[in-house]
Amino acid sequence: MDKKPLKDHREISKLDSRGLRDHREIGQELELFFTNEIAPGAPFWLPKGMVIFKELEKYIRELTQNAGYLETSTPIMVKSQLFRDSGHWEKFGEHNMYNLEILDEPEGMGLSKNMALMYTLKPMNCPESTILYRFRPRSYRELPLRLSEIGRLHRREKSGEVNGLLRVRQLTMDDAHIYATEDQIFDEVSSILDMMIEFYKSFGFEYDFRLATRPEMRAGSDKNWDRAEKELKEALEKKGIKSGDKLGDGAFYGPKIDVHIKDSQGREWQLATVQLDFHQPEAFKLEYIDETGSKKRPVMIHRAIFGSFERFIAILTEHFQGAFPTWLSPVQVVIIPISEKNNEYAKKVADTLIHESIRVEVDGRGETMQSKIRDANLQKVPYMLIVGGREEEAQKVSIRKRGGEDLGQMTLEDFSGTIEKDIESKT
Numbered sequence: 001m002d003k004k005p006l007k008d009h010r011e012i013s014k015l016d017s018r019g020l021r022d023h024r025e026i027g028q029e030l031e032l033f034f035t036n037e038i039a040p041g042a043p044f045w046l047p048k049g050m051v052i053f054k055e056l057e058k059y060i061r062e063l064t065q066n067a068g069y070l071e072t073s074t075p076i077m078v079k080s081q082l083f084r085d086s087g088h089w090e091k092f093g094e095h096n097m098y099n100l101e102i103l104d105e106p107e108g109m110g111l112s113k114n115m116a117l118m119y120t121l122k123p124m125n126c127p128e129s130t131i132l133y134r135f136r137p138r139s140y141r142e143l144p145l146r147l148s149e150i151g152r153l154h155r156r157e158k159s160g161e162v163n164g165l166l167r168v169r170q171l172t173m174d175d176a177h178i179y180a181t182e183d184q185i186f187d188e189v190s191s192i193l194d195m196m197i198e199f200y201k202s203f204g205f206e207y208d209f210r211l212a213t214r215p216e217m218r219a220g221s222d223k224n225w226d227r228a229e230k231e232l233k234e235a236l237e238k239k240g241i242k243s244g245d246k247l248g249d250g251a252f253y254g255p256k257i258d259v260h261i262k263d264s265q266g267r268e269w270q271l272a273t274v275q276l277d278f279h280q281p282e283a284f285k286l287e288y289i290d291e292t293g294s295k296k297r298p299v300m301i302h303r304a305i306f307g308s309f310e311r312f313i314a315i316l317t318e319h320f321q322g323a324f325p326t327w328l329s330p331v332q333v334v335i336i337p338i339s340e341k342n343n344e345y346a347k348k349v350a351d352t353l354i355h356e357s358i359r360v361e362v363d364g365r366g367e368t369m370q371s372k373i374r375d376a377n378l379q380k381v382p383y384m385l386i387v388g389g390r391e392e393e394a395q396k397v398s399i400r401k402r403g404g405e406d407l408g409q410m411t412l413e414d415f416s417g418t419i420e421k422d423i424e425s426k427t
């Protein structure tokens with residue numbers, strides 16, 4: 001593990017003065033993730049960090065599947081021509097992408113020789129999503145077609161701007177693209193806003209919405225921009241959501257609604273986004289056949305609920321200062337046998353809980369009970385089960401919560417009910 005960047009960062013951390021710690025420190029101490037100079041801007045995930053990553057993935061999959069999304073996956077490395085066609089090469093900037101020259105493949109798709117040799121590590125999923133859409137002719141009956149993708153992206157951030165997990169060069173996005181008719185825009189945007197609200201509430205974040213309007217550097221006609229901005233404004237207004245304006249801060253292909261959240265330290269982060277796009281359907285000639293049999297152009301809606309897993313986990317780590325809610329905690333229960341005589345009973349209790357998909361560790365070290373409790377607290381484990389002779393005789397466990405609250409003795413069955421309720425509530 002590379003400890004050096006940790007020290008450098010501590011000097012610039014503003015959290016220190018309030019006794020709060022930065023996600024890199026917490027990430028190393030709780031063995032969640034770290035960065036190493038061998039891969040600047042790309043985190044290494046340790047097993048405990050991966051638990052958090054996978055739980056988030058599970059949650060977002062649940063939300064999207066329930067909302068009628070279909071999951072897809074597209075290649076990480078594609079011919080650069082795709083980003084020329086989409087407008088990203090020029091507007092997002094080729095210098096912000098990783099472009100590779102592949103020498104042993106001189107032919108391709110009738111492209112100019114130079115472009116056929118150039119490949120790009122995708123910085124976003126959108127242009128490839130349009131290839132999925134064009135896989136076959138589409139009918140109005142299929143719309144809205146909601147295609148989600150948990151895609152790994154690469155962005156060429158300057159080395160001075162790379163910052164732990166907050167700003168990375170390799171990121172994983174909870175992305176989706178919705179292809180819809182113009183009449184469907186309002187309902188689609190509304191249900192995305194609902195999904196965002198549900199998601200952010202479950203973490204206890206305060207949130208507010210901002211409408212980001214047309215930037216100076218943009219693609220598409222003013223008529224399309226007028227219409228798109230109006231649609232988003234109406235979706236916000238009809239939901240009774242008060243929103244601020246971010247003038248000129250839209251994407252180059254369309255306006256967006258950004259969601260800002262406030263964490264437990266009162267800091268503001270921009271996370272979620274819904275973007276309306278008339279440009280890319282045009283650039284990629286997307287079509288559907290309407291009720292009368294004629295060809296129409298769909299609208300494309302881009303949306304992410306929390307943006308990047310890396311950045312969101314960094315924010316969560318600092319927001320909770322490592323004391324994650326039970327559903328996200330890498331270890332949910334530590335079992336502490338009072339003496340070695342109780343190790344066997346501790347193991348039996350652990351097996352029962354593991355069988356119920358609860359993440360359990362047994363602390364069978366020869367340390368005192370007090371020091372085991374202290375260590376479990378330092379590891380921010382939500383529940384400690386203390387088992388000694390008395391517990392074993394009564395076939396019960398003594399329960400302490402993180403932070404010191406004593407729940408007394410319970411049967412294992414009652415405890416399972418308590419923790420399962422806690423996990424389900426996501427609070």
Ligand SMILES: [Zn+2]
Pocket residue numbers: 124125126176177302303
């Ligand atoms: Zn997109």
